[in-house]
Amino acid sequence: MNASDQEPGLYAAREPIFPKRVSGKFRNLKWIIMAVTLGIYYLTPWIRWDRGPSLPDQAVLVDIANRRFFFFMIEIWPHEFYFVAGLLIMAGLGLFLFTSALGRVWCGYACPQTVWTDLFILVERWIEGDRNARLRLHRQKKWDFRKVRLRLTKYITWVLIGLATGGAWVFYFTDAPQLLQDLVFGTAHPIAYTTIAVMTFTTVFFGAIAREQICIYACPWPRIQAAMMDEETLTVGYREWRGEPRGKGKRTTDSELGDCIDCMACVNVCPVGIDIRDGQQLECITCALCIDACDEMMEKIGKPRGLVDYLAVGDEAYETAGNPPRSIWKHHFLRPRTILYTALWSLVGILLVVALFMRTDIDLTVAPVRNPVFVTLSDGTIRNTYEVRLRNKHGDDRPFTISIKGDPTMRVELEGTPESTVMVPADQMKLQRVYVLAPNGSVPAEGNRTEFRIWVEDATNGDRVYKDTVFNGKAR
Incomplete structure (x- = not known):
């Protein structure tokens, strides 16, 4: 039997992705969200708050021994678990709201998998260089001193990030300064060391090694999101009527070529390695980096920005007819679905606040x-x-x-x-x-x-x- 006659395998081998650095408003927004979310996660256990003589003076504390949760001036006891349930309901409704309005915007900007993957890619870029340098290093068969040095430096930095992540996690469950001292001197409880080890491994594996594979194969949300979206949902898309046919030829007034010059900039910056010009795909996390890359290229060739943009399915036929872009608020945000989600989200929030202020000590x-x-x-x-x-x-x-x-x-x-x-x-x-x-x-x-x-x-x-x-x- 010839190799060409063999049936294809069930799974295709993973092709490593090396996203290129890009600058623009969406990339800047992602930097800001990364800094804020990581700052909150790593620094919150160190915020002090007077808890009296019997508890650690910690603003956010999960007291497993007494089955309580402290968040600044709020204290949640076991019989008040309905507050936690309410917050989870609000989180779910919020996710539905943002998805119905802007697609997988949570996945692209604030999901922990995305945030930590961005952090690991940033470290990789600092150490090994931008996309072309990393590609050359990846394709280099010979493990010379330079390649060993770069890879070892990268892996050690990744493990340190994982350790910091696992360490920050256990600090939420006891007095952070005391636990840090116990960890350094080897006197902490074995559970603390085990938890840090597990968190270090999972953080490095998910964010640094598996990366986009977690979003594509392990996360259920790409399969669920379709139920939250309709033809008026804004998501990252390609204006095919304007960009096709593609080509690198000289553009004139009478040229039959579209605005897309097939430069692959949108593909090279994509963290999941897809081509947005092929239409909506399950892998797309709506991070909008391809918009920044395409806008930058359009400016260089003297074409209007927005060839790749936040679009709705209903916008394509409307714009193809020569109409100007529709109002985002009127046609995409203020719709019955988004209004319903907002009303339900607000109602649950108001009920939780009322219940919080009505309870006694x-x-x-x-x-x-x-x-x-x-x-x-x-x-x-x-x-x-x-x-x-x-x-x-x-x-x-x-x-x-x-x-x-x-x-x-x-x-x-x-x-x-x-x-x-x-x-x-x-x-x-x-x-x-x-x-x-x-x-x-x-x-x-x-x-x-x-x-x-x-x-x-x-x-x-x-x-x-x-x-x-x-x-x-x-x-x-």
């Missing part, structure tokens, strides 16, 4: 003890037992006073203390057994249940919360 749960349901004492008094969990969200110990409201004949006693006040430690939950007693004959016989309310008051500032429950018993 104390909380309680009441669980009646059902075994037995009630106890009759020797003097005929009926006693019910309740397990009350008191949660103190303050940074200092607080005295909580427990009282009841309902049948005036009922009274409350606390296990372990003759008083009705219990001290709850700072940032902790205390389980307190509470006895509610009713004298003989005071409980209605019908239904054998009396509704009442347990009140808890912070004796320091007067904050109050309550829970409704029932008293079980039988009158003689």
Whole structure:
């Protein structure tokens, strides 16, 4: 059997991509977003915030041991996970909104895979040179001293970036300065070292080695985005009516050639290695670097910018007829789909803010003890037992006073203390057994249940919360 008769393989071998450096407004925007996002990620654990004597003074802290999350003045407890769920819903709606308006703009500018890949490519360009220099080094078969030196320098720098990424991640879970000291002196918990090692490997593999393969094969969003887009969604495209036919010949007024001179500038700067002139493709992350490259070339040959631009499917037929470009806001942004996503996103955000300001710094749960349901004492008094969990969200110990409201004949006693006040430690939950007693004959016989309310008051500032429950018993 000849080699030409063999069936093609299931997967094509990866062709390394060496994007060329480009300058322009979209590339500058990507630099800004990269600097801001990486700065937030690496520096946030070092922002100090007074958390009291029992917690690290860290502005953003994920307290796994006590199952809490701190974000500056906001503290999220396990029972308030709905805040996290709400933020995730807002993130999803925001992604839908931006995709319906501007395609995969998240992928092209703010996705962590894109940001770190840009960082690794930047390091590679600094060390090995721009596209042509990197291509020559890649095709060089002989591993001379220069190639070994450049590659070793690049790999070491990549690993250092991965270490910084993994290190920054673990700093979010404990006191950053103390953990850094423990890591340096080898006294940190093995989990910290393991996490940093895993994060270093995944960061280098995803961002430096796999690169665009993660976006093409591992990420599900390219397959989902089509459901979020329609013919009015702006995405990077090629004005074929203006650029074709391509050619490098001399352009005159009567020339049959289009504006595209087939210089391949748009292909050479693409981080996923596609040709935008072939139309919309799954691999395109809408980073718009091809727009910068094409605009730069159009200026050099004296042609109008915008041969490659943010376009919608509906724009092509409209512009082909000789009409001027349509209003971006009217035809692309202010549409029923984008308005709906914006309204839903805003609604969830408003509800979260309202819930945040309505919550108190104390909380309680009441669980009646059902075994037995009630106890009759020797003097005929009926006693019910309740397990009350008191949660103190303050940074200092607080005295909580427990009282009841309902049948005036009922009274409350606390296990372990003759008083009705219990001290709850700072940032902790205390389980307190509470006895509610009713004298003989005071409980209605019908239904054998009396509704009442347990009140808890912070004796320091007067904050109050309550829970409704029932008293079980039988009158003689």
